[in-house]
Amino acid sequence: MSTRGRPRGFDRDAALLAATRLFWARGYDGTSLADLTTAMGISPSSFYAAFTDKRALFAEAVQHYMQRYTAIYIEAVRSATAREAAEKILRDSVDEFTDTERPMSCLVVSAAIQGGRDTIDVRQTLEEHQHALAAILTERIEQDQTAGRLDPGLDAAVLTDWVRTLWEGLSNQSNASVPRTRLHQIIDLAMTAWPAAGAPVRSPASPIRSGSSSRDRSAPQT
Template identity: 60%
Template sequence: MTPPLGRPRGFDRDTALEEATRLFWTQGYDGTSLAELTEAMGISPSSLYAAFGSKRELFEEAVMTYARRYREIYVSAIAEEQTARAAVERILRRSAETFTAEDEPAGCLTTSAAMIGGRDTIDVRQTVARLQQADADALRERIEQAVRAGELPRSTSVAALTAYVQCIWHGLSAMSNAGAPRAQLLDVVDEAMRAWPPGPR
């Protein structure tokens, strides 16, 4: 009797998604074949379609899961740190550590995979851009609060300072994608924080 099609016995969807994420992370969407995905995930093409819908939908879920997990760095730092400076330093240092984690591919998935996808991934890239903009908006609000509270000079350009932090973040991501070690990224964070505007005197 022919067994029914579908997921293999013992199928772990989260584990399969992690394996797919690693491939997309290191090879990008277009550079990852369906055969490579099914081999890494330990499932058949029919099981992949049953569990995730399509290669594109699998990629979208992998990128969105990663982006939301990373966003927790912003959310927790802004909510828990007492000053905007401390929040920014925590965001940048945690990002540098995340980009160079030993148990994950180097760099940032949203930069190394999502941003270089093909036509099929345009919607994904736009969604990631919106998530990153939400991070920037939250940071801008925290910096505005710091100005109102007297933590930063009233002359501070909130937009420019927010953009500065985001530029450093993107730079750390690009450096890690190029293979820069964690120590070098943390040195950049230290230099970036030295340029943080001093409080009113």
């Protein structure tokens, strides 16, 4: 039986992981085909048969990243409350960031952002993915508003952006080798700011009463 087009003698998943580590370390533009085949332990012919080309390989690495974080969000929004969902997203992501057995996924994304024309479509896919994840959390927050667990006047999109901002900060901290335990402590502190049922989050477009001070604007409503 013909085996044309089916490379043999190597573990495809292990090869993809090795390539992802290399993209992490050197960026997309700084990684050559020779670098990839050496790190993956395969010949150029096997590389082309299995992955087509460098851009397709990188797109597959990013796709794997997106699948992992989509799974985190989908599992998290099954939590009893939006607060628990947001906290689970942050904690599970931190565990993913600090998994020493795998490359830091956030750095794979950084490599895509810093890439040239070859990765434009990958960047667009990532942006769409990030918007989709935000929509998942926003919908969960709106469910809590309907159920009376959060103020109906709260701007759900702003609260979602707050969670995403925390996520980005935790990602950057993990890149700077901040240990997992410290990152979880940061989450402990951050979640104390989650709004109570009667504390709406002001939208950037919401008017502020004239003559009110910054102290007035920051005070909790009663």
